[in-house]
Amino acid sequence: MTHTSTSRWLQGILTLVAVALSVFQIWQGLSAQLSAPVFRPVHLGWVLVLVFLAYPLLKPERHSAPVYWVARVFDLALVVISGWCAMRIATFDYDDITFLLDGLPFWDQLAGGLLIVLLLEATRRTVGITMVLVALVFIAYALFGDALPAAVASKGFALEEMVRFHVFSTNGVFGAPLAIAASVVFIFVLFGAFLNVTGAGQFFIDAAFAVAGKYRGGPAKASVLASAALGSISGSAIANTVTTGSLTIPMMKKLGYKPEQAAGIEAAASTGGQIMPPVMGAGAFVMAQFTGIPYSDILLVSIAPAILYFLCTLLYVHLMAVKLGLQGMSSSEKVMVVLAQGWHFLLPLVLITSLLMLSYSPVWVGIAGCAAILVAAFIAGLSQRHPALNWRQIITGLKDGALMALPISVACATAGIVVGVVGQTGLGLLFTQFLLDLSGGQLWSVLLLVMVAAIILGMGLPVTAAYIVLSVMAVPAMMDLGISMLAAHMIVFWLSQTSNVTPPIALAAFAGAGIAGAKPMGSAVQAFKLAQGYFLIPAMMAFSSLIWTDDVSISGYLSALLATCALILAFAAAIEGHFASRLPAPMRAALLVLALAVLALPDSYRWIAGLVVLALLAVNVWQQRSSPASDPAG
Template sequence: MTESSVQKNTDKLVLLAAFVAIALSIFQIWQGIRADLSAPVFRPIHLSWVLILVFLTMPLFNDTHSKGVYLLGRCIDVLFIAAVAWASYAIVTFDYDDITFLMDGLTSLDQLSGLIILVLLLEATRRTVGMVMVLIAALFLSYALFGDALPNSVASKGFSIEEIIRFHIFSTNGIYGAPLAIAAGVVFIFVLFGAFLQVTGAGKFFIDASFSLAGKYRGGPAKASVLASAALGSISGSAIANTVTTGALTIPMMKKLGYKPEQAAGIEAAASTGGQIMPPVMGAGAFVMAQFTGIPYSEILLVSIAPAILYFGCTLLYVHLMACKLGLQGMDTTEKITVVLKHGWHFLVPLVLITSLLLMSYSPILVGIAGCVAILVAAMCRKHSRITISVFFEGMKEGALLALPISVACGTAGIVVGVVGQTGIGLQFTQFLMALSGGHLWSVLALIAVAAVILGMGLPVTAAYIVLSIMAVPSLTELGVGLLAAHMIVFWLSQTSNVTPPIALAAFAAAGIANTSPMKAAIQAFKLAQGFFIIPLMMAFSGLIWLEGEGVDFFLAILSTIGLIVAFAGFIEGRLVTTLSPISRGLLLIAGFAMLAHHFYTSIPGIAIIIVVASLNYRKSTLETVG
């Protein structure tokens, strides 16, 4: 086949993929409004659509191979698409009312259809997420198959392939369980909302507003990066996507101002990762949390506000101290905020709308659809932001494509959740964790933090949270941590792999933009993102989760957390207003540990020490200025 004919076939597949992606977005909106398809029908249809799109857009062999190899891969992809379509049809039309299959087992054709979906889901996971998640799913499936051959302490009943397929495919317990339900419902709609924000120019408005607010201050571009990431990260669904989007603008400006390349990359990575814990959307994991805990999303949103503000306050403090140490100033010229608002104030309306509706406990799916409509209406209301029909369809296409790795990851995470439920390994893991930690909350938190970093090296944040919550939350609740606090701790710690060496994905993405060493960027990001470790500790040992604590405890927890952040930042950076003496740094370290103890008789003296050290440091800076 000639090169021109190969190109024509490739172009046809690209057009077909765009059509399928737009059709998927239309189907998702229709289902969100009508909601007339049952879970055993809707979820397999959604996953089959996603798998077909993955095989269309992510070839088995890319075009760097020879034409023959590339064409062979595309032929295999077409076979995969046909197999997915046939198997999904068999699953959707399966007669669940005839319960004889529970006693007699599945037919050979039903088993084949289930096996096809299971295998091709893992192949799609390999292409979109990576091999690590495939290996984790395979490990859990192996445990379900051969658990009876293991020692008694970790053994389980060995299940047959027919029993595994019946449980994971022909029920809503495995692949088509809660994780995929969230991805196929509310998460898809909010990813689509985020795509519309980008194509309408709303994303640029938030970045411009951030520079107007913070650009003129010391280290302005870095602070603007934090603010922009807080605004965009909560709706982008991906720390890496947020890093690339805002970092393309902010990282070069930070370097130009005087930040070292690794510092600029670290700031952007820490800020972008923080967007995943910032209301109102908080990425995909918070919706999964609502499903797992049974707590309304509006309540999760409310309790997340204070910790998120504390996290970004921590990051801004480090950014400021770094700017002071480097002697950096703000930007010479910035657009006035009034000018930016005059140009793009209408883009704030959809965010206000979805936040209000979520707080009023409306269905998150309908809220997301309302947000999509609102951003399009807002864009069309003013001449300079109106979009064409082609841009609209581009947003529909991009929304579907951005959702692919999330849906695939959640489907595969459902395998892990299903095996835990089918075998009962979750209880054994809890007992193991308790024995290893000696029953101490500190030890359990440390083990969970290590597990979160390890899991996050190969899993997306949402998948890491799902796996870790199933395995680790029971250990926390057994030690007296409230259910919501336990899930929030795991949710926060699941973010840490984006900024923690040796594999810090967001930091590595930022390092590419900054043209610096990935490891140096990861070290800076780890330092700047300390809030991901400090704040979960305070959630465990204090009343930082507002709904689970009293007003006085909540207020003291906030004061203690602020004190802890200031103390550690001052100790690590060696300055507050000006350079700190070794004695002052030692006092701040002592005060920080006093905050961690979280007791009235330790927190108050700790806060007093911080105030005294800060006051003396301020006095020292004024004397240096006069001198």
């Protein structure tokens, strides 16, 4: 058998296994036939098999054929071992509780230990070495914590106890993070895959250009709108940057944006998709599991902050266009024409939003969304304006959905080890006390520490994993300082997204830089500036009533919204040094001071600072209109 035919044979197996996983997930979602102790090991075993097929140990282009195929044989051995471990754990007899007294039998202990090793290797291949190192540090703490100084010591657990707790229970690998990834998240990732293969994604991009293309800096504003529509569904800021950026970044450069600016705009907008309802990435579903709050409630309180984030990004985009003297696109498709050609693709989003708001099971909602997008694609094909739906698209969607879900499931399973160690050893209480002591009991200091921790963790962890780790460690400290549980989780959830746009490792910005032909670090700086909402809005969540809970009045909530708008306006104008026209240095300094005042003042006085911000900017608009010749860019 030749090298090419063997590769095709392995690709065929990969496609078959991936499609089978998606079909199995849909069947389980509809029937719920398998209990959690059976379903989760089966899901993870299937995921590990796919990882070792799709992510080879060695790259063929970097090694000779004999070396590469030796490595592939090793990968196939890992496939077999993964299947055996998953089968052993899924068929374990939990009704016989003697294992709690006498310990695990040898073969079960071996299967559990091997599963952890295989999971860490799969994590290394899909997510990176950093998360593996984080998990190993926590495992080492659980095993050898009794050898540490008394202030940070733990009991110190035997290897058998570790395997029993983290594999043969729902506290570690098979805990809440994997439970969400294996059910809800997988189905919504599959929904996103169907959107891509049916052409619905292109419709949302076209609609964004039709709405915003004719305005000043049109392609950049269209990029923000398209990313808001697609980002939450894609599940990955990097994937969204590459998908929409391949179209928007060249158009932004052609209009006059600098390459670094174009890459930064796309990265900031794509990252924002992760906090945009109705689907807010995997972390939001994990939040619902951790807090016990219905996802529909989380969705509702997330709408206004998400809109504020995109308004903040749009404001920066507009100010850049004003400074550069840019105009809109010379021609763009009319909105009604685009809607007439693809209105079918709006129906699945309307459906899943309505069902989520009505508190239907997220798994059922996701499956209904998958069915709806296929129906919409079929209707679009009947209109002869789009290619007819065919079986190849369905198979591709099923395969792509499974492969896109691999890093999420693996990361959540590994994050489950961290969560399990925190609970098993009592480390969470120690870290909470450490944060409170280090911050002196000051909320702003705790927020700063959590922000730094989020950026550092984000350098090597996916955003969902970073959220899981931070939530179990930092949320209790914020709650001790008076922040509600939902607000604390929302703050950590938002801050966990920042790694995609924050130097020195800003993966979404780097992806955009590759498309734009821009300097990676310059693109990261621009993305960081454009994504300021990821820092300003969580601060307002902490210091105001921006998260609407039962004890927040309507007047307090509206006041928080207006104050946040004033904060965004003041900060953006001060940083850019421009509004309707160039801002003098004293006015920029005054706006920065007012921005800090909006954060620091009590609720009853924030509106005063907000009014002063609006007054200063109104003066700038009046000056520009009274002497337009003084600033042609305006």
